[in-house]
Amino acid sequence: MSGRISTLGMHLLAVSQMQARQVELSKTQQQLATMRRVLVGRDDPIAAGVATALERARAEHERYGTNADLAETRLQLEETALVSLGDRLVRMREIAIQANNATHTADSRRALLAELREHRRALVALGNASDGQGRFLFAGTADGSAPFVETGGAVSYVGDQTRRQVEVAPEVTVVDSDPGSEIFMRVRTGDGQVAARAAAANTGTAVLRSTGFVDASQWDGGQYRIEFAGGNYQVLDAANTLVASGAYASGQAIVVRGYQVTLEGAPADGDRIDVGPAPARSLFETVDALIAAVQMADTPASTQAAQQNAFYAAIQDLDTASDHVVDLRSSVGARLATLEASEEERNAQIVSLKATLSELRDLDYAEATSRLARESAALEAARLSYMRIQSLSLFSMLR
Structure with a gap:
């Protein structure tokens, strides 16, 4: 018995072929539009699974990068504040040396006192510096309110002692700022x-x-x-x-x-x-002691000796405070260096991940355009074949 294909069967077969060609063509067009070989997991299950894992790794590295950028901004702000603090300590030391001079007049001492009081106000302002995001840089984790408050002429620290650890690479954390208590409140005196x-x-x-x-x-x-x-x-x-x-x-x-x-x-x-x-005390107390020394009378001789001893102590304390600031800046510099090193490693990892992802799922443009041409031709051939089948009938065969 010979096989027979009905007219309906031929139509269905032709339509099925055209649909298959259209699906292939649409997929290739979508691949070219996205420049991706793997559009969905079933295109290449193994490659898709590996790519998903690599994407997670890349997202993790990018999260580290965001953390590092925020930490770098805060550390740079701390470095700027420490530079200003160091400059003011040096200037106050110069004032102490100038004030410890018998040739000063009452007017010149008043000018020195005014400058010292301005430096003291500036120290409080530095302690209450902002991180640029509406938070207080030196308040620890209690950074929603100013960490330094002045009551009755005494400055106190009301932030906390927490050092925020920021993860900037796998198993690498960096402290993004120091609490104000470490910078301003616990500073060794004497020679340290x-x-x-x-x-x-x-x-x-x-x-x-x-x-x-x-x-x-x-x-x-x-x-x-x-x-x-x-x-x-x-x-x-x-x-x-x-x-x-x-x-x-x-x-x-x-x-x-x-x-x-x-x-x-x-x-x-x-x-x-x-x-x-050498006991520790606040920088504000050190400045207050210097202000008190400038205000002391320089007569009689015993009072003059007391004043000179007060200046000696103030100068020594300011020198030690300057060393303290240098140590803090060294610590900040080391943390910035860690961020720089982690950034280089992180960027290298991201480049490697992107290259591997590209190999797994990106499109071979030359191959895809060649395939598009073939699939377009196949679809056109199927369409023409269908049109010829549509025009066929028993009567056309009898003519």
Whole structure:
């Protein structure tokens, strides 16, 4: 029995062929429009699965990049604030040296005081600096309100101590700013390790000229006092145990556990120099102490000595504060370097991921345009074939 194909069957076959050709052509056109070989997962399930994983990895790297950009902005703002802070500390040190000069008049001292008060106001403003996003840069995570407030002439820190860790690469985090308490409130005094200070009740004319280690290995971190009486001195520890003694001579160093203290002038009986670990205090207190020194009367001689000792302490404290700012800037610089290194690595990873993604799913343009031409020709041939089939009938065969 011979097979027969009905007219309806021929029509259905022709239509099916045209639809298949149209689907192929549409897919190729869509591939060319998107320049993607893999449009849906079924086009290449393995490639699509790998591409999805790579896209997630790329999105993660881009998230790291966003985090790094925000951290970099905040660190650059901190660096700018620290530069300004350092400049103001240097200027206040210059003022302390200028003020410790007997040739100053009342008017010139008032001018120095006005400048010092302006620097102090500027320090508060720096502490309350914005991060450019409506948050306070040095408030820790409590950055919705100003971290530094002034009440009754005293400045206090009301932010928190949190250091925000920002993830900028796999297993790499960076602190995006330091809390204001670390920058402004906990700053070592003296030379950073030891502070030698003249007692406020001293009545003699002895002034501090220099301090420093001659043998740091002897220093035990204890609290000591140098007391003067009858032209002699004695060094006592916190338990009133005699550590050293001798005849006092102006300009001659007194050594306390490897730390020498040099005085000039004549101490009165009962005068005292305290020597011990350098305490930490706020920069605002350091500036307040300098302002108080400038305001002191420079007569009589004992008051003048007290003023010079106050200037000595202020200058030393400002030097140590400047070192503190340098250390902070070094820390910020190291974090910025970490961001730069992570950016280079991240960009290299993103380039590699994009290249692999391109190999997996991007279109071979030359091959696709050639295929489009073939599929267009095949569709046209199917259309013409269908048109010929449509024109066929039994009567046309009989003619």
